[in-house]
Amino acid sequence: MTTRKEAIVVAAAELFAEKGFSETTTAEVAEQAGVAHGTLFYHFKTKENILLEVFESIMARYQAGMEAAVANAGSGMAAIEALLRFQLAFVEENRQEYLVVLRDFPSYLANSDSPQKAVVQRRLAGVVGVIRQALERGRQDGTIRGDLPVEETAHILRGLVYGLTRHKLLGFLALPPLGEAVVDFCRQALQPAAGA
Amino acid sequence: MTTRKEAIVVAAAELFAEKGFSETTTAEVAEQAGVAHGTLFYHFKTKENILLEVFESIMARYQAGMEAAVANAGSGMAAIEALLRFQLAFVEENRQEYLVVLRDFPSYLANSDSPQKAVVQRRLAGVVGVIRQALERGRQDGTIRGDLPVEETAHILRGLVYGLTRHKLLGFLALPPLGEAVVDFCRQALQPAAGA
Amino acid sequence: MTTRKEAIVVAAAELFAEKGFSETTTAEVAEQAGVAHGTLFYHFKTKENILLEVFESIMARYQAGMEAAVANAGSGMAAIEALLRFQLAFVEENRQEYLVVLRDFPSYLANSDSPQKAVVQRRLAGVVGVIRQALERGRQDGTIRGDLPVEETAHILRGLVYGLTRHKLLGFLALPPLGEAVVDFCRQALQPAAGA
């Protein structure tokens, strides 16, 4: 029943996505949420804390989706492919909110040692962990090359989807549809040598 | 002779890298540059224009480096490997300034239709173009798979190095050294099938 | 039974003394008192009313102490000396709470015509009255100069101890111990001429 607090997060997510964090004023968020200006600061100590809550609400769904994708896959390689497809679909379906994560979040946290940074790090580590497990599973069931360095590759895959997603959402480049090309690219890189 | 103007760009690059664009005030830039506050606005119409100049001064060096890497390579695949190694080295050697490109620039331009956005797009297109040419060369000299979609793959590679670089610089994850793993990963993805 | 209300006054006295009235928030007082924020305003109409209660609880003790000092003295001059010594001791023993009286109270009431101002005036008049009576007693028993203007001198003495106390508590000056010097100074000023 925390209607007020929830309304603030929803309103903030919309506005941050549309105009960017620093171009959105707290007064606008309050108006959009239908609460008094001061109410924002009753529920969240600072404007940045609202951003943090938006981040968490999106990332929780994101990570849950990744875990589900892995759980339903029949093999390690299938899990990786499912992760890639999930990522591309999730971004497509949550353009607005995901943009907040990509565009605004890191700018405000890169330098700080705030507890907020720790929240981001925890989420990112979680995502990398899901990928790592899929890779290990693939090495064991033989669908992924045995000589692959797992940790490094997990980071590479995360970097790949992240970098792709970012420029797509930010609209700096007119990207061709990359769905299957990405899956192929990665499958090629990961699968065991043909003659093995 | 344009000592003043140059000093401003240098000072801005340092401060933007250290504190972020929006956390840096024009007054600080002026002080660090050793010029009067008003002088900034004599040389640059707006604060964002200073950022643009910083961006350009870095990206010009970056693109030149990429072109040189490609030019000296003996084959298409070698060119791709050289590009990857150049990227990783460049980032390492220009952490501070490159951070500005990664962190601050996109945030301010994602939504706008300013002429500044065009500058960024031109640079990114140039980088993708260099990769594309290397891929095509590889397809012709046989060092890269012939069935590879060139345009898509060029974007994938750019996304990969970008995504990797970004999180490394922003410090959200403690990455293991990825140099050779990245090169291997890409070589595997690009090289012709073993039995072909 | 009025535990809650008392706890509020005690908490307020501590915080006002430590941080000053306007630097203390009502939320802090509530927390320190262990009651809900709204409870303050159930017991006191405004924040200033809490201050008033703090003032009263200190001044009641102060005035009672002065009256006791006078009552136990053997002569008018002895009464004055007892008053001076009581003042210096009281301040020493109640530094924290007395600071509230000295520092915060007058600022908020100097211009107003609130009933609160009347409370302060009544207390001050009471204190001056005690001094005046001691002086009159001294004039009659011959321990104090007969040509002394009583009313004026009572105010002078009150001003003297007040001014001394204030700067001591506010810590603006490192005062030497003044106890006996003050008593001597005043005895000298008040006693009948040597040759009389």
Next chain:
Amino acid sequence: MTTRKEAIVVAAAELFAEKGFSETTTAEVAEQAGVAHGTLFYHFKTKENILLEVFESIMARYQAGMEAAVANAGSGMAAIEALLRFQLAFVEENRQEYLVVLRDFPSYLANSDSPQKAVVQRRLAGVVGVIRQALERGRQDGTIRGDLPVEETAHILRGLVYGLTRHKLLGFLALPPLGEAVVDFCRQALQPAAGA
């Protein structure tokens, strides 16, 4: 010709005297001074710094007046009397501005270790110093008791005039005119024993 900065100090002195420091807004000061709101913060970093400047402008005149009073006196005792009369007259003629010193200043500085506190301490020490010199002069020329503890007495005298002044200005008590009574009181306390 720093007209703007001066105008701000003058306006602030008036408003602080009339309404009190914390009841005066910076916007009001700007309007009264006829400058833009932002101009206040160009010349003074904070609102408190404006208060500090007001304090200094008054205290400089005050201390100069005290030194002049002493310089023109024919003896130590005459110097003390001149100081007392100067104090009473100064307060009378500068009610408004002096009220700022008495009422607002200490409240904001009692607890802090700011450089502002040092400014106040320096001024107060200067005032005490003037009194001390007058006392020493009186001890040497025989117009003041030789057994008087100089340091202590200087503080007592300063406390006396301060305490008197404060309640007069704050209007808590309807004081009778005290001018000559104060001078008499102090002369009595300071002069050498009659039979000496």
Next chain:
DNA sequence: GATGAATGAGATTTCATTCAT
């Protein structure tokens, strides 16, 4: 009696930008 979520008026301060010199 007691609570605490909600309010909203208002305050200080920041800062990119302008412009007369």
Next chain:
DNA sequence: TATGAATGAAATCTCATTCAT
């Protein structure tokens, strides 16, 4: 070309107080 005093719009955050429960 260069300056720096001046601007004023705007933004975040504070906090005493209210009121439905």
